[in-house]
Amino acid sequence: MKLSRSDRTRRLVSGSMTTLTALCTILAVGALAFILTYIARRGISSLNVRFLVETPKPVGEGGGIGNAIVGSAVLLLLACAAGIPLGIATGVYLSEVGRGWFASVVRFLVDTLTGIPSIVTGVFVYAVVVLRMKHFSAYAGGIALALIMVPIVARTTEEMIRLVPHSLREGALALGAPQWRVTFGVVLPAAASGIATGAMLAIARISGETAPLLFTAFGSRFFPRGLDEPIASLTVQIYNYAISPYDEWHAQAWAATLVLMTLILGVNITVRFFTRKKF
Amino acid sequence: MREAGGRRPSLNSFIKSALSPTGNLGDSVFRLLMFAVAALMVIFVVGMILALASHSLPSLRGFGFGFLTGTEWDPPKTIFGALPFIYGTLASSLIALVISVPLSLGVAVFLVEQAPSWLARPVTFLVELLAAIPSVVYGLWGIFVLAPILREHVEPPLARWFGSLPLFRGPITGIGLLTGGVILAIMITPIISAVVRDVLAAVPNTQREAALALGATKWETTQVVLVNGAPGIAGAIILGLGRAIGETMAVTMVIGNRPEISLSLFHPSYTLASVIANEFTEATDDIYLSSLIELGLILFLVTFVVNAIARVLVWRVTRTSAAAGLAA
Numbered sequence: 025m026k027l028s029r030s031d032r033t034r035r036l037v038s039g040s041m042t043t044l045t046a047l048c049t050i051l052a053v054g055a056l057a058f059i060l061t062y063i064a065r066r067g068i069s070s071l072n073v074r075f076l077v078e079t080p081k082p083v084g085e086g087g088g089i090g091n092a093i094v095g096s097a098v099l100l101l102l103a104c105a106a107g108i109p110l111g112i113a114t115g116v117y118l119s120e121v122g123r124g125w126f127a128s129v130v131r132f133l134v135d136t137l138t139g140i141p142s143i144v145t146g147v148f149v150y151a152v153v154v155l156r157m158k159h160f161s162a163y164a165g166g167i168a169l170a171l172i173m174v175p176i177v178a179r180t181t182e183e184m185i186r187l188v189p190h191s192l193r194e195g196a197l198a199l200g201a202p203q204w205r206v207t208f209g210v211v212l213p214a215a216a217s218g219i220a221t222g223a224m225l226a227i228a229r230i231s232g233e234t235a236p237l238l239f240t241a242f243g244s245r246f247f248p249r250g251l252d253e254p255i256a257s258l259t260v261q262i263y264n265y266a267i268s269p270y271d272e273w274h275a276q277a278w279a280a281t282l283v284l285m286t287l288i289l290g291v292n293i294t295v296r297f298f299t300r301k302k303f
Numbered sequence: 304m305r306e307a308g309g310r311r312p313s314l315n316s317f318i319k320s321a322l323s324p325t326g327n328l329g330d331s332v333f334r335l336l337m338f339a340v341a342a343l344m345v346i347f348v349v350g351m352i353l354a355l356a357s358h359s360l361p362s363l364r365g366f367g368f369g370f371l372t373g374t375e376w377d378p379p380k381t382i383f384g385a386l387p388f389i390y391g392t393l394a395s396s397l398i399a400l401v402i403s404v405p406l407s408l409g410v411a412v413f414l415v416e417q418a419p420s421w422l423a424r425p426v427t428f429l430v431e432l433l434a435a436i437p438s439v440v441y442g443l444w445g446i447f448v449l450a451p452i453l454r455e456h457v458e459p460p461l462a463r464w465f466g467s468l469p470l471f472r473g474p475i476t477g478i479g480l481l482t483g484g485v486i487l488a489i490m491i492t493p494i495i496s497a498v499v500r501d502v503l504a505a506v507p508n509t510q511r512e513a514a515l516a517l518g519a520t521k522w523e524t525t526q527v528v529l530v531n532g533a534p535g536i537a538g539a540i541i542l543g544l545g546r547a548i549g550e551t552m553a554v555t556m557v558i559g560n561r562p563e564i565s566l567s568l569f570h571p572s573y574t575l576a577s578v579i580a581n582e583f584t585e586a587t588d589d590i591y592l593s594s595l596i597e598l599g600l601i602l603f604l605v606t607f608v609v610n611a612i613a614r615v616l617v618w619r620v621t622r623t624s625a626a627a628g629l630a631a
Contacts, residue, residue, distance in 0.1 A: 052410050136607060143579055147595075207333070
């Protein structure tokens with residue numbers, strides 16, 4: 025078959041557009057590779073066991089991020105304790121209970137909340153918690169993170185519950201089980217692995233949050249002694265070291281970033297590995 | 304009296320049937336609890352607006368509408384004008400969109416329309432990993448890697464070739480609007496491309512088959528798909544815009560944090576989110592704090608509206624086609 029000139033041009037255009045979109049993809053993946061390898065290279069040189077267990081010290085004396093690691097763990101635990109049950113309950117409402125306009129309003133608000141800047145959540149928690157308590161605290165930081173977590177967990181819970189086949193519910197209902205037993209005994213267990221996946225991704229997401237902690241948890245140079253006091257976190261420490269003028273602190277910021285990224289990428293890759301078939 | 308008495312049982316039975324269609328006490332408690340948590344979400348949003356608004360009152364009363372148009376921000380002299388931050392936020396977000404939209408569309412088209420599935424799956428995951436990197440990490444990388452690269456290899460040629468435009472004038476430091484926009488572009492690319500991917504995947508295959516059957520090339524078929532998904536793609540872009548407007552740490556670390564309005568992309572700027580992050584803990588008097596909270600209120604309202612529009616647009620494409628898919 026002989027191609028006319030315009031046909032050849034059309035093929036040429038089509039081929040070059042394919043190349044162009046491939047280039048876009050290579051650029052995006054390349055940026056990821058560049059950022060990650062750079063973090064690994066810079067971070068590994070300042071990383072050692074003492075750095076992981078010590079508290080920060082003045083410039084020139086070393087010091088570490090032990091308190092920030094413990095602080096981040098405490099904040100994440102607080103956030104999960106409130107955020108996961110509330111998120112799952114909202115998801116259950118959206119998929120099993122809610123009907124009509126109110127359910128639509130809730131779904132819309134939950135969807136829109138995931139796009140609200142986290143710094144605004146921080147300002148809100150400052151206004152209603154910190155101003156009332158009159159000081160920064162781990163509680164305030166945990167509440168801010170929990171508020172960011174709830175919509176994420178709610179949406180994944182709703183999606184995962186929707187994947188549970190209706191025949192399972194109908195079977196349980198036909199046996200005479202009330203709705204709450206169907207939900208807790210049949211639907212939620214069937215969706216459990218998906219919900220756990222969503223919760224893990226939400227934890228990975230909030231473990232990288234900095235802005236909502238700046239004026240709620242604030243930060244601290246010591247190991248946490250109570251939840252009613254300001255508390256350190258990895259992200260705030262990275263920020264403070266990054267904008268400082270000292271090379272030593274910059275190196276520590278890279279090392280702390282490596283620790284944080286290991287945690288976040290670890291969660292993302294593990295989750296992906298275990299849910300390969302689902303997504 | 305009689306009327307009220309007459310209505311009562313029917314209202315009772317209505318509540319009962321709404322709470323528990325099965326007439327089971329456990330179900331009533333269960334439904335009520337789940338409803339209460341869902342209502343908490345609504346209360347949370349309303350409470351957020353009320354709390355932010357009530358704490359902005361001193362500034363709202365003191366400066367009124369002039370707050371939005373004031374070009375000077377000088378806390379020691381209690382002069383508070385938000386325009387430099389609004390300008391910085393919009394300018395950096397626009398730069399981000401200009402870079403990110405073609406890139407994200409390219410990525411999404413490649414992954415949905417062109418790449419074989421053995422390649423598309425892992426690459427999709429890698430692109431999504433870009434969204435998992437925390438803002439503060441982008442900021443750190445921005446200060447020490449991106450800013451020097453732009454300062455040495457990108458901004459000087461731009462100034463040399465396009466220096467006649469006001470956009471590319473002024474001292475080159477690597478810290479400013481352009482760097483903020485580029486870092487935002489990297490951050491919103493995985494978000495826009497993920498939503499565009501969903502939208503393209505939701506376009507029915509019959510569209511592609513029809514185009515191919517008419518003799519269209521791969522790219523011409525892709526154009527048909529893009530036109531079909533246009534509202535959803537618009538939604539994805541607006542979603543990316545919302546994310547860029549509210550992004551805080553990374554921008555704060557590379558944009559220079561100076562409340563000045565300048566056309567030059569090399570000039571330092573300041574965004575709504577950045578000024579809150581930087582000055583909130585330093586705000587000593589009430590009017591200063593109130594002004595910062597008002598900036599937060601503006602940020603909340605703008606991102607809320609932007610996200611709402613985006614959601615509606617994306618829903619329109621993905622939901623109707625999902626329904627059509629079910630029907631077919």
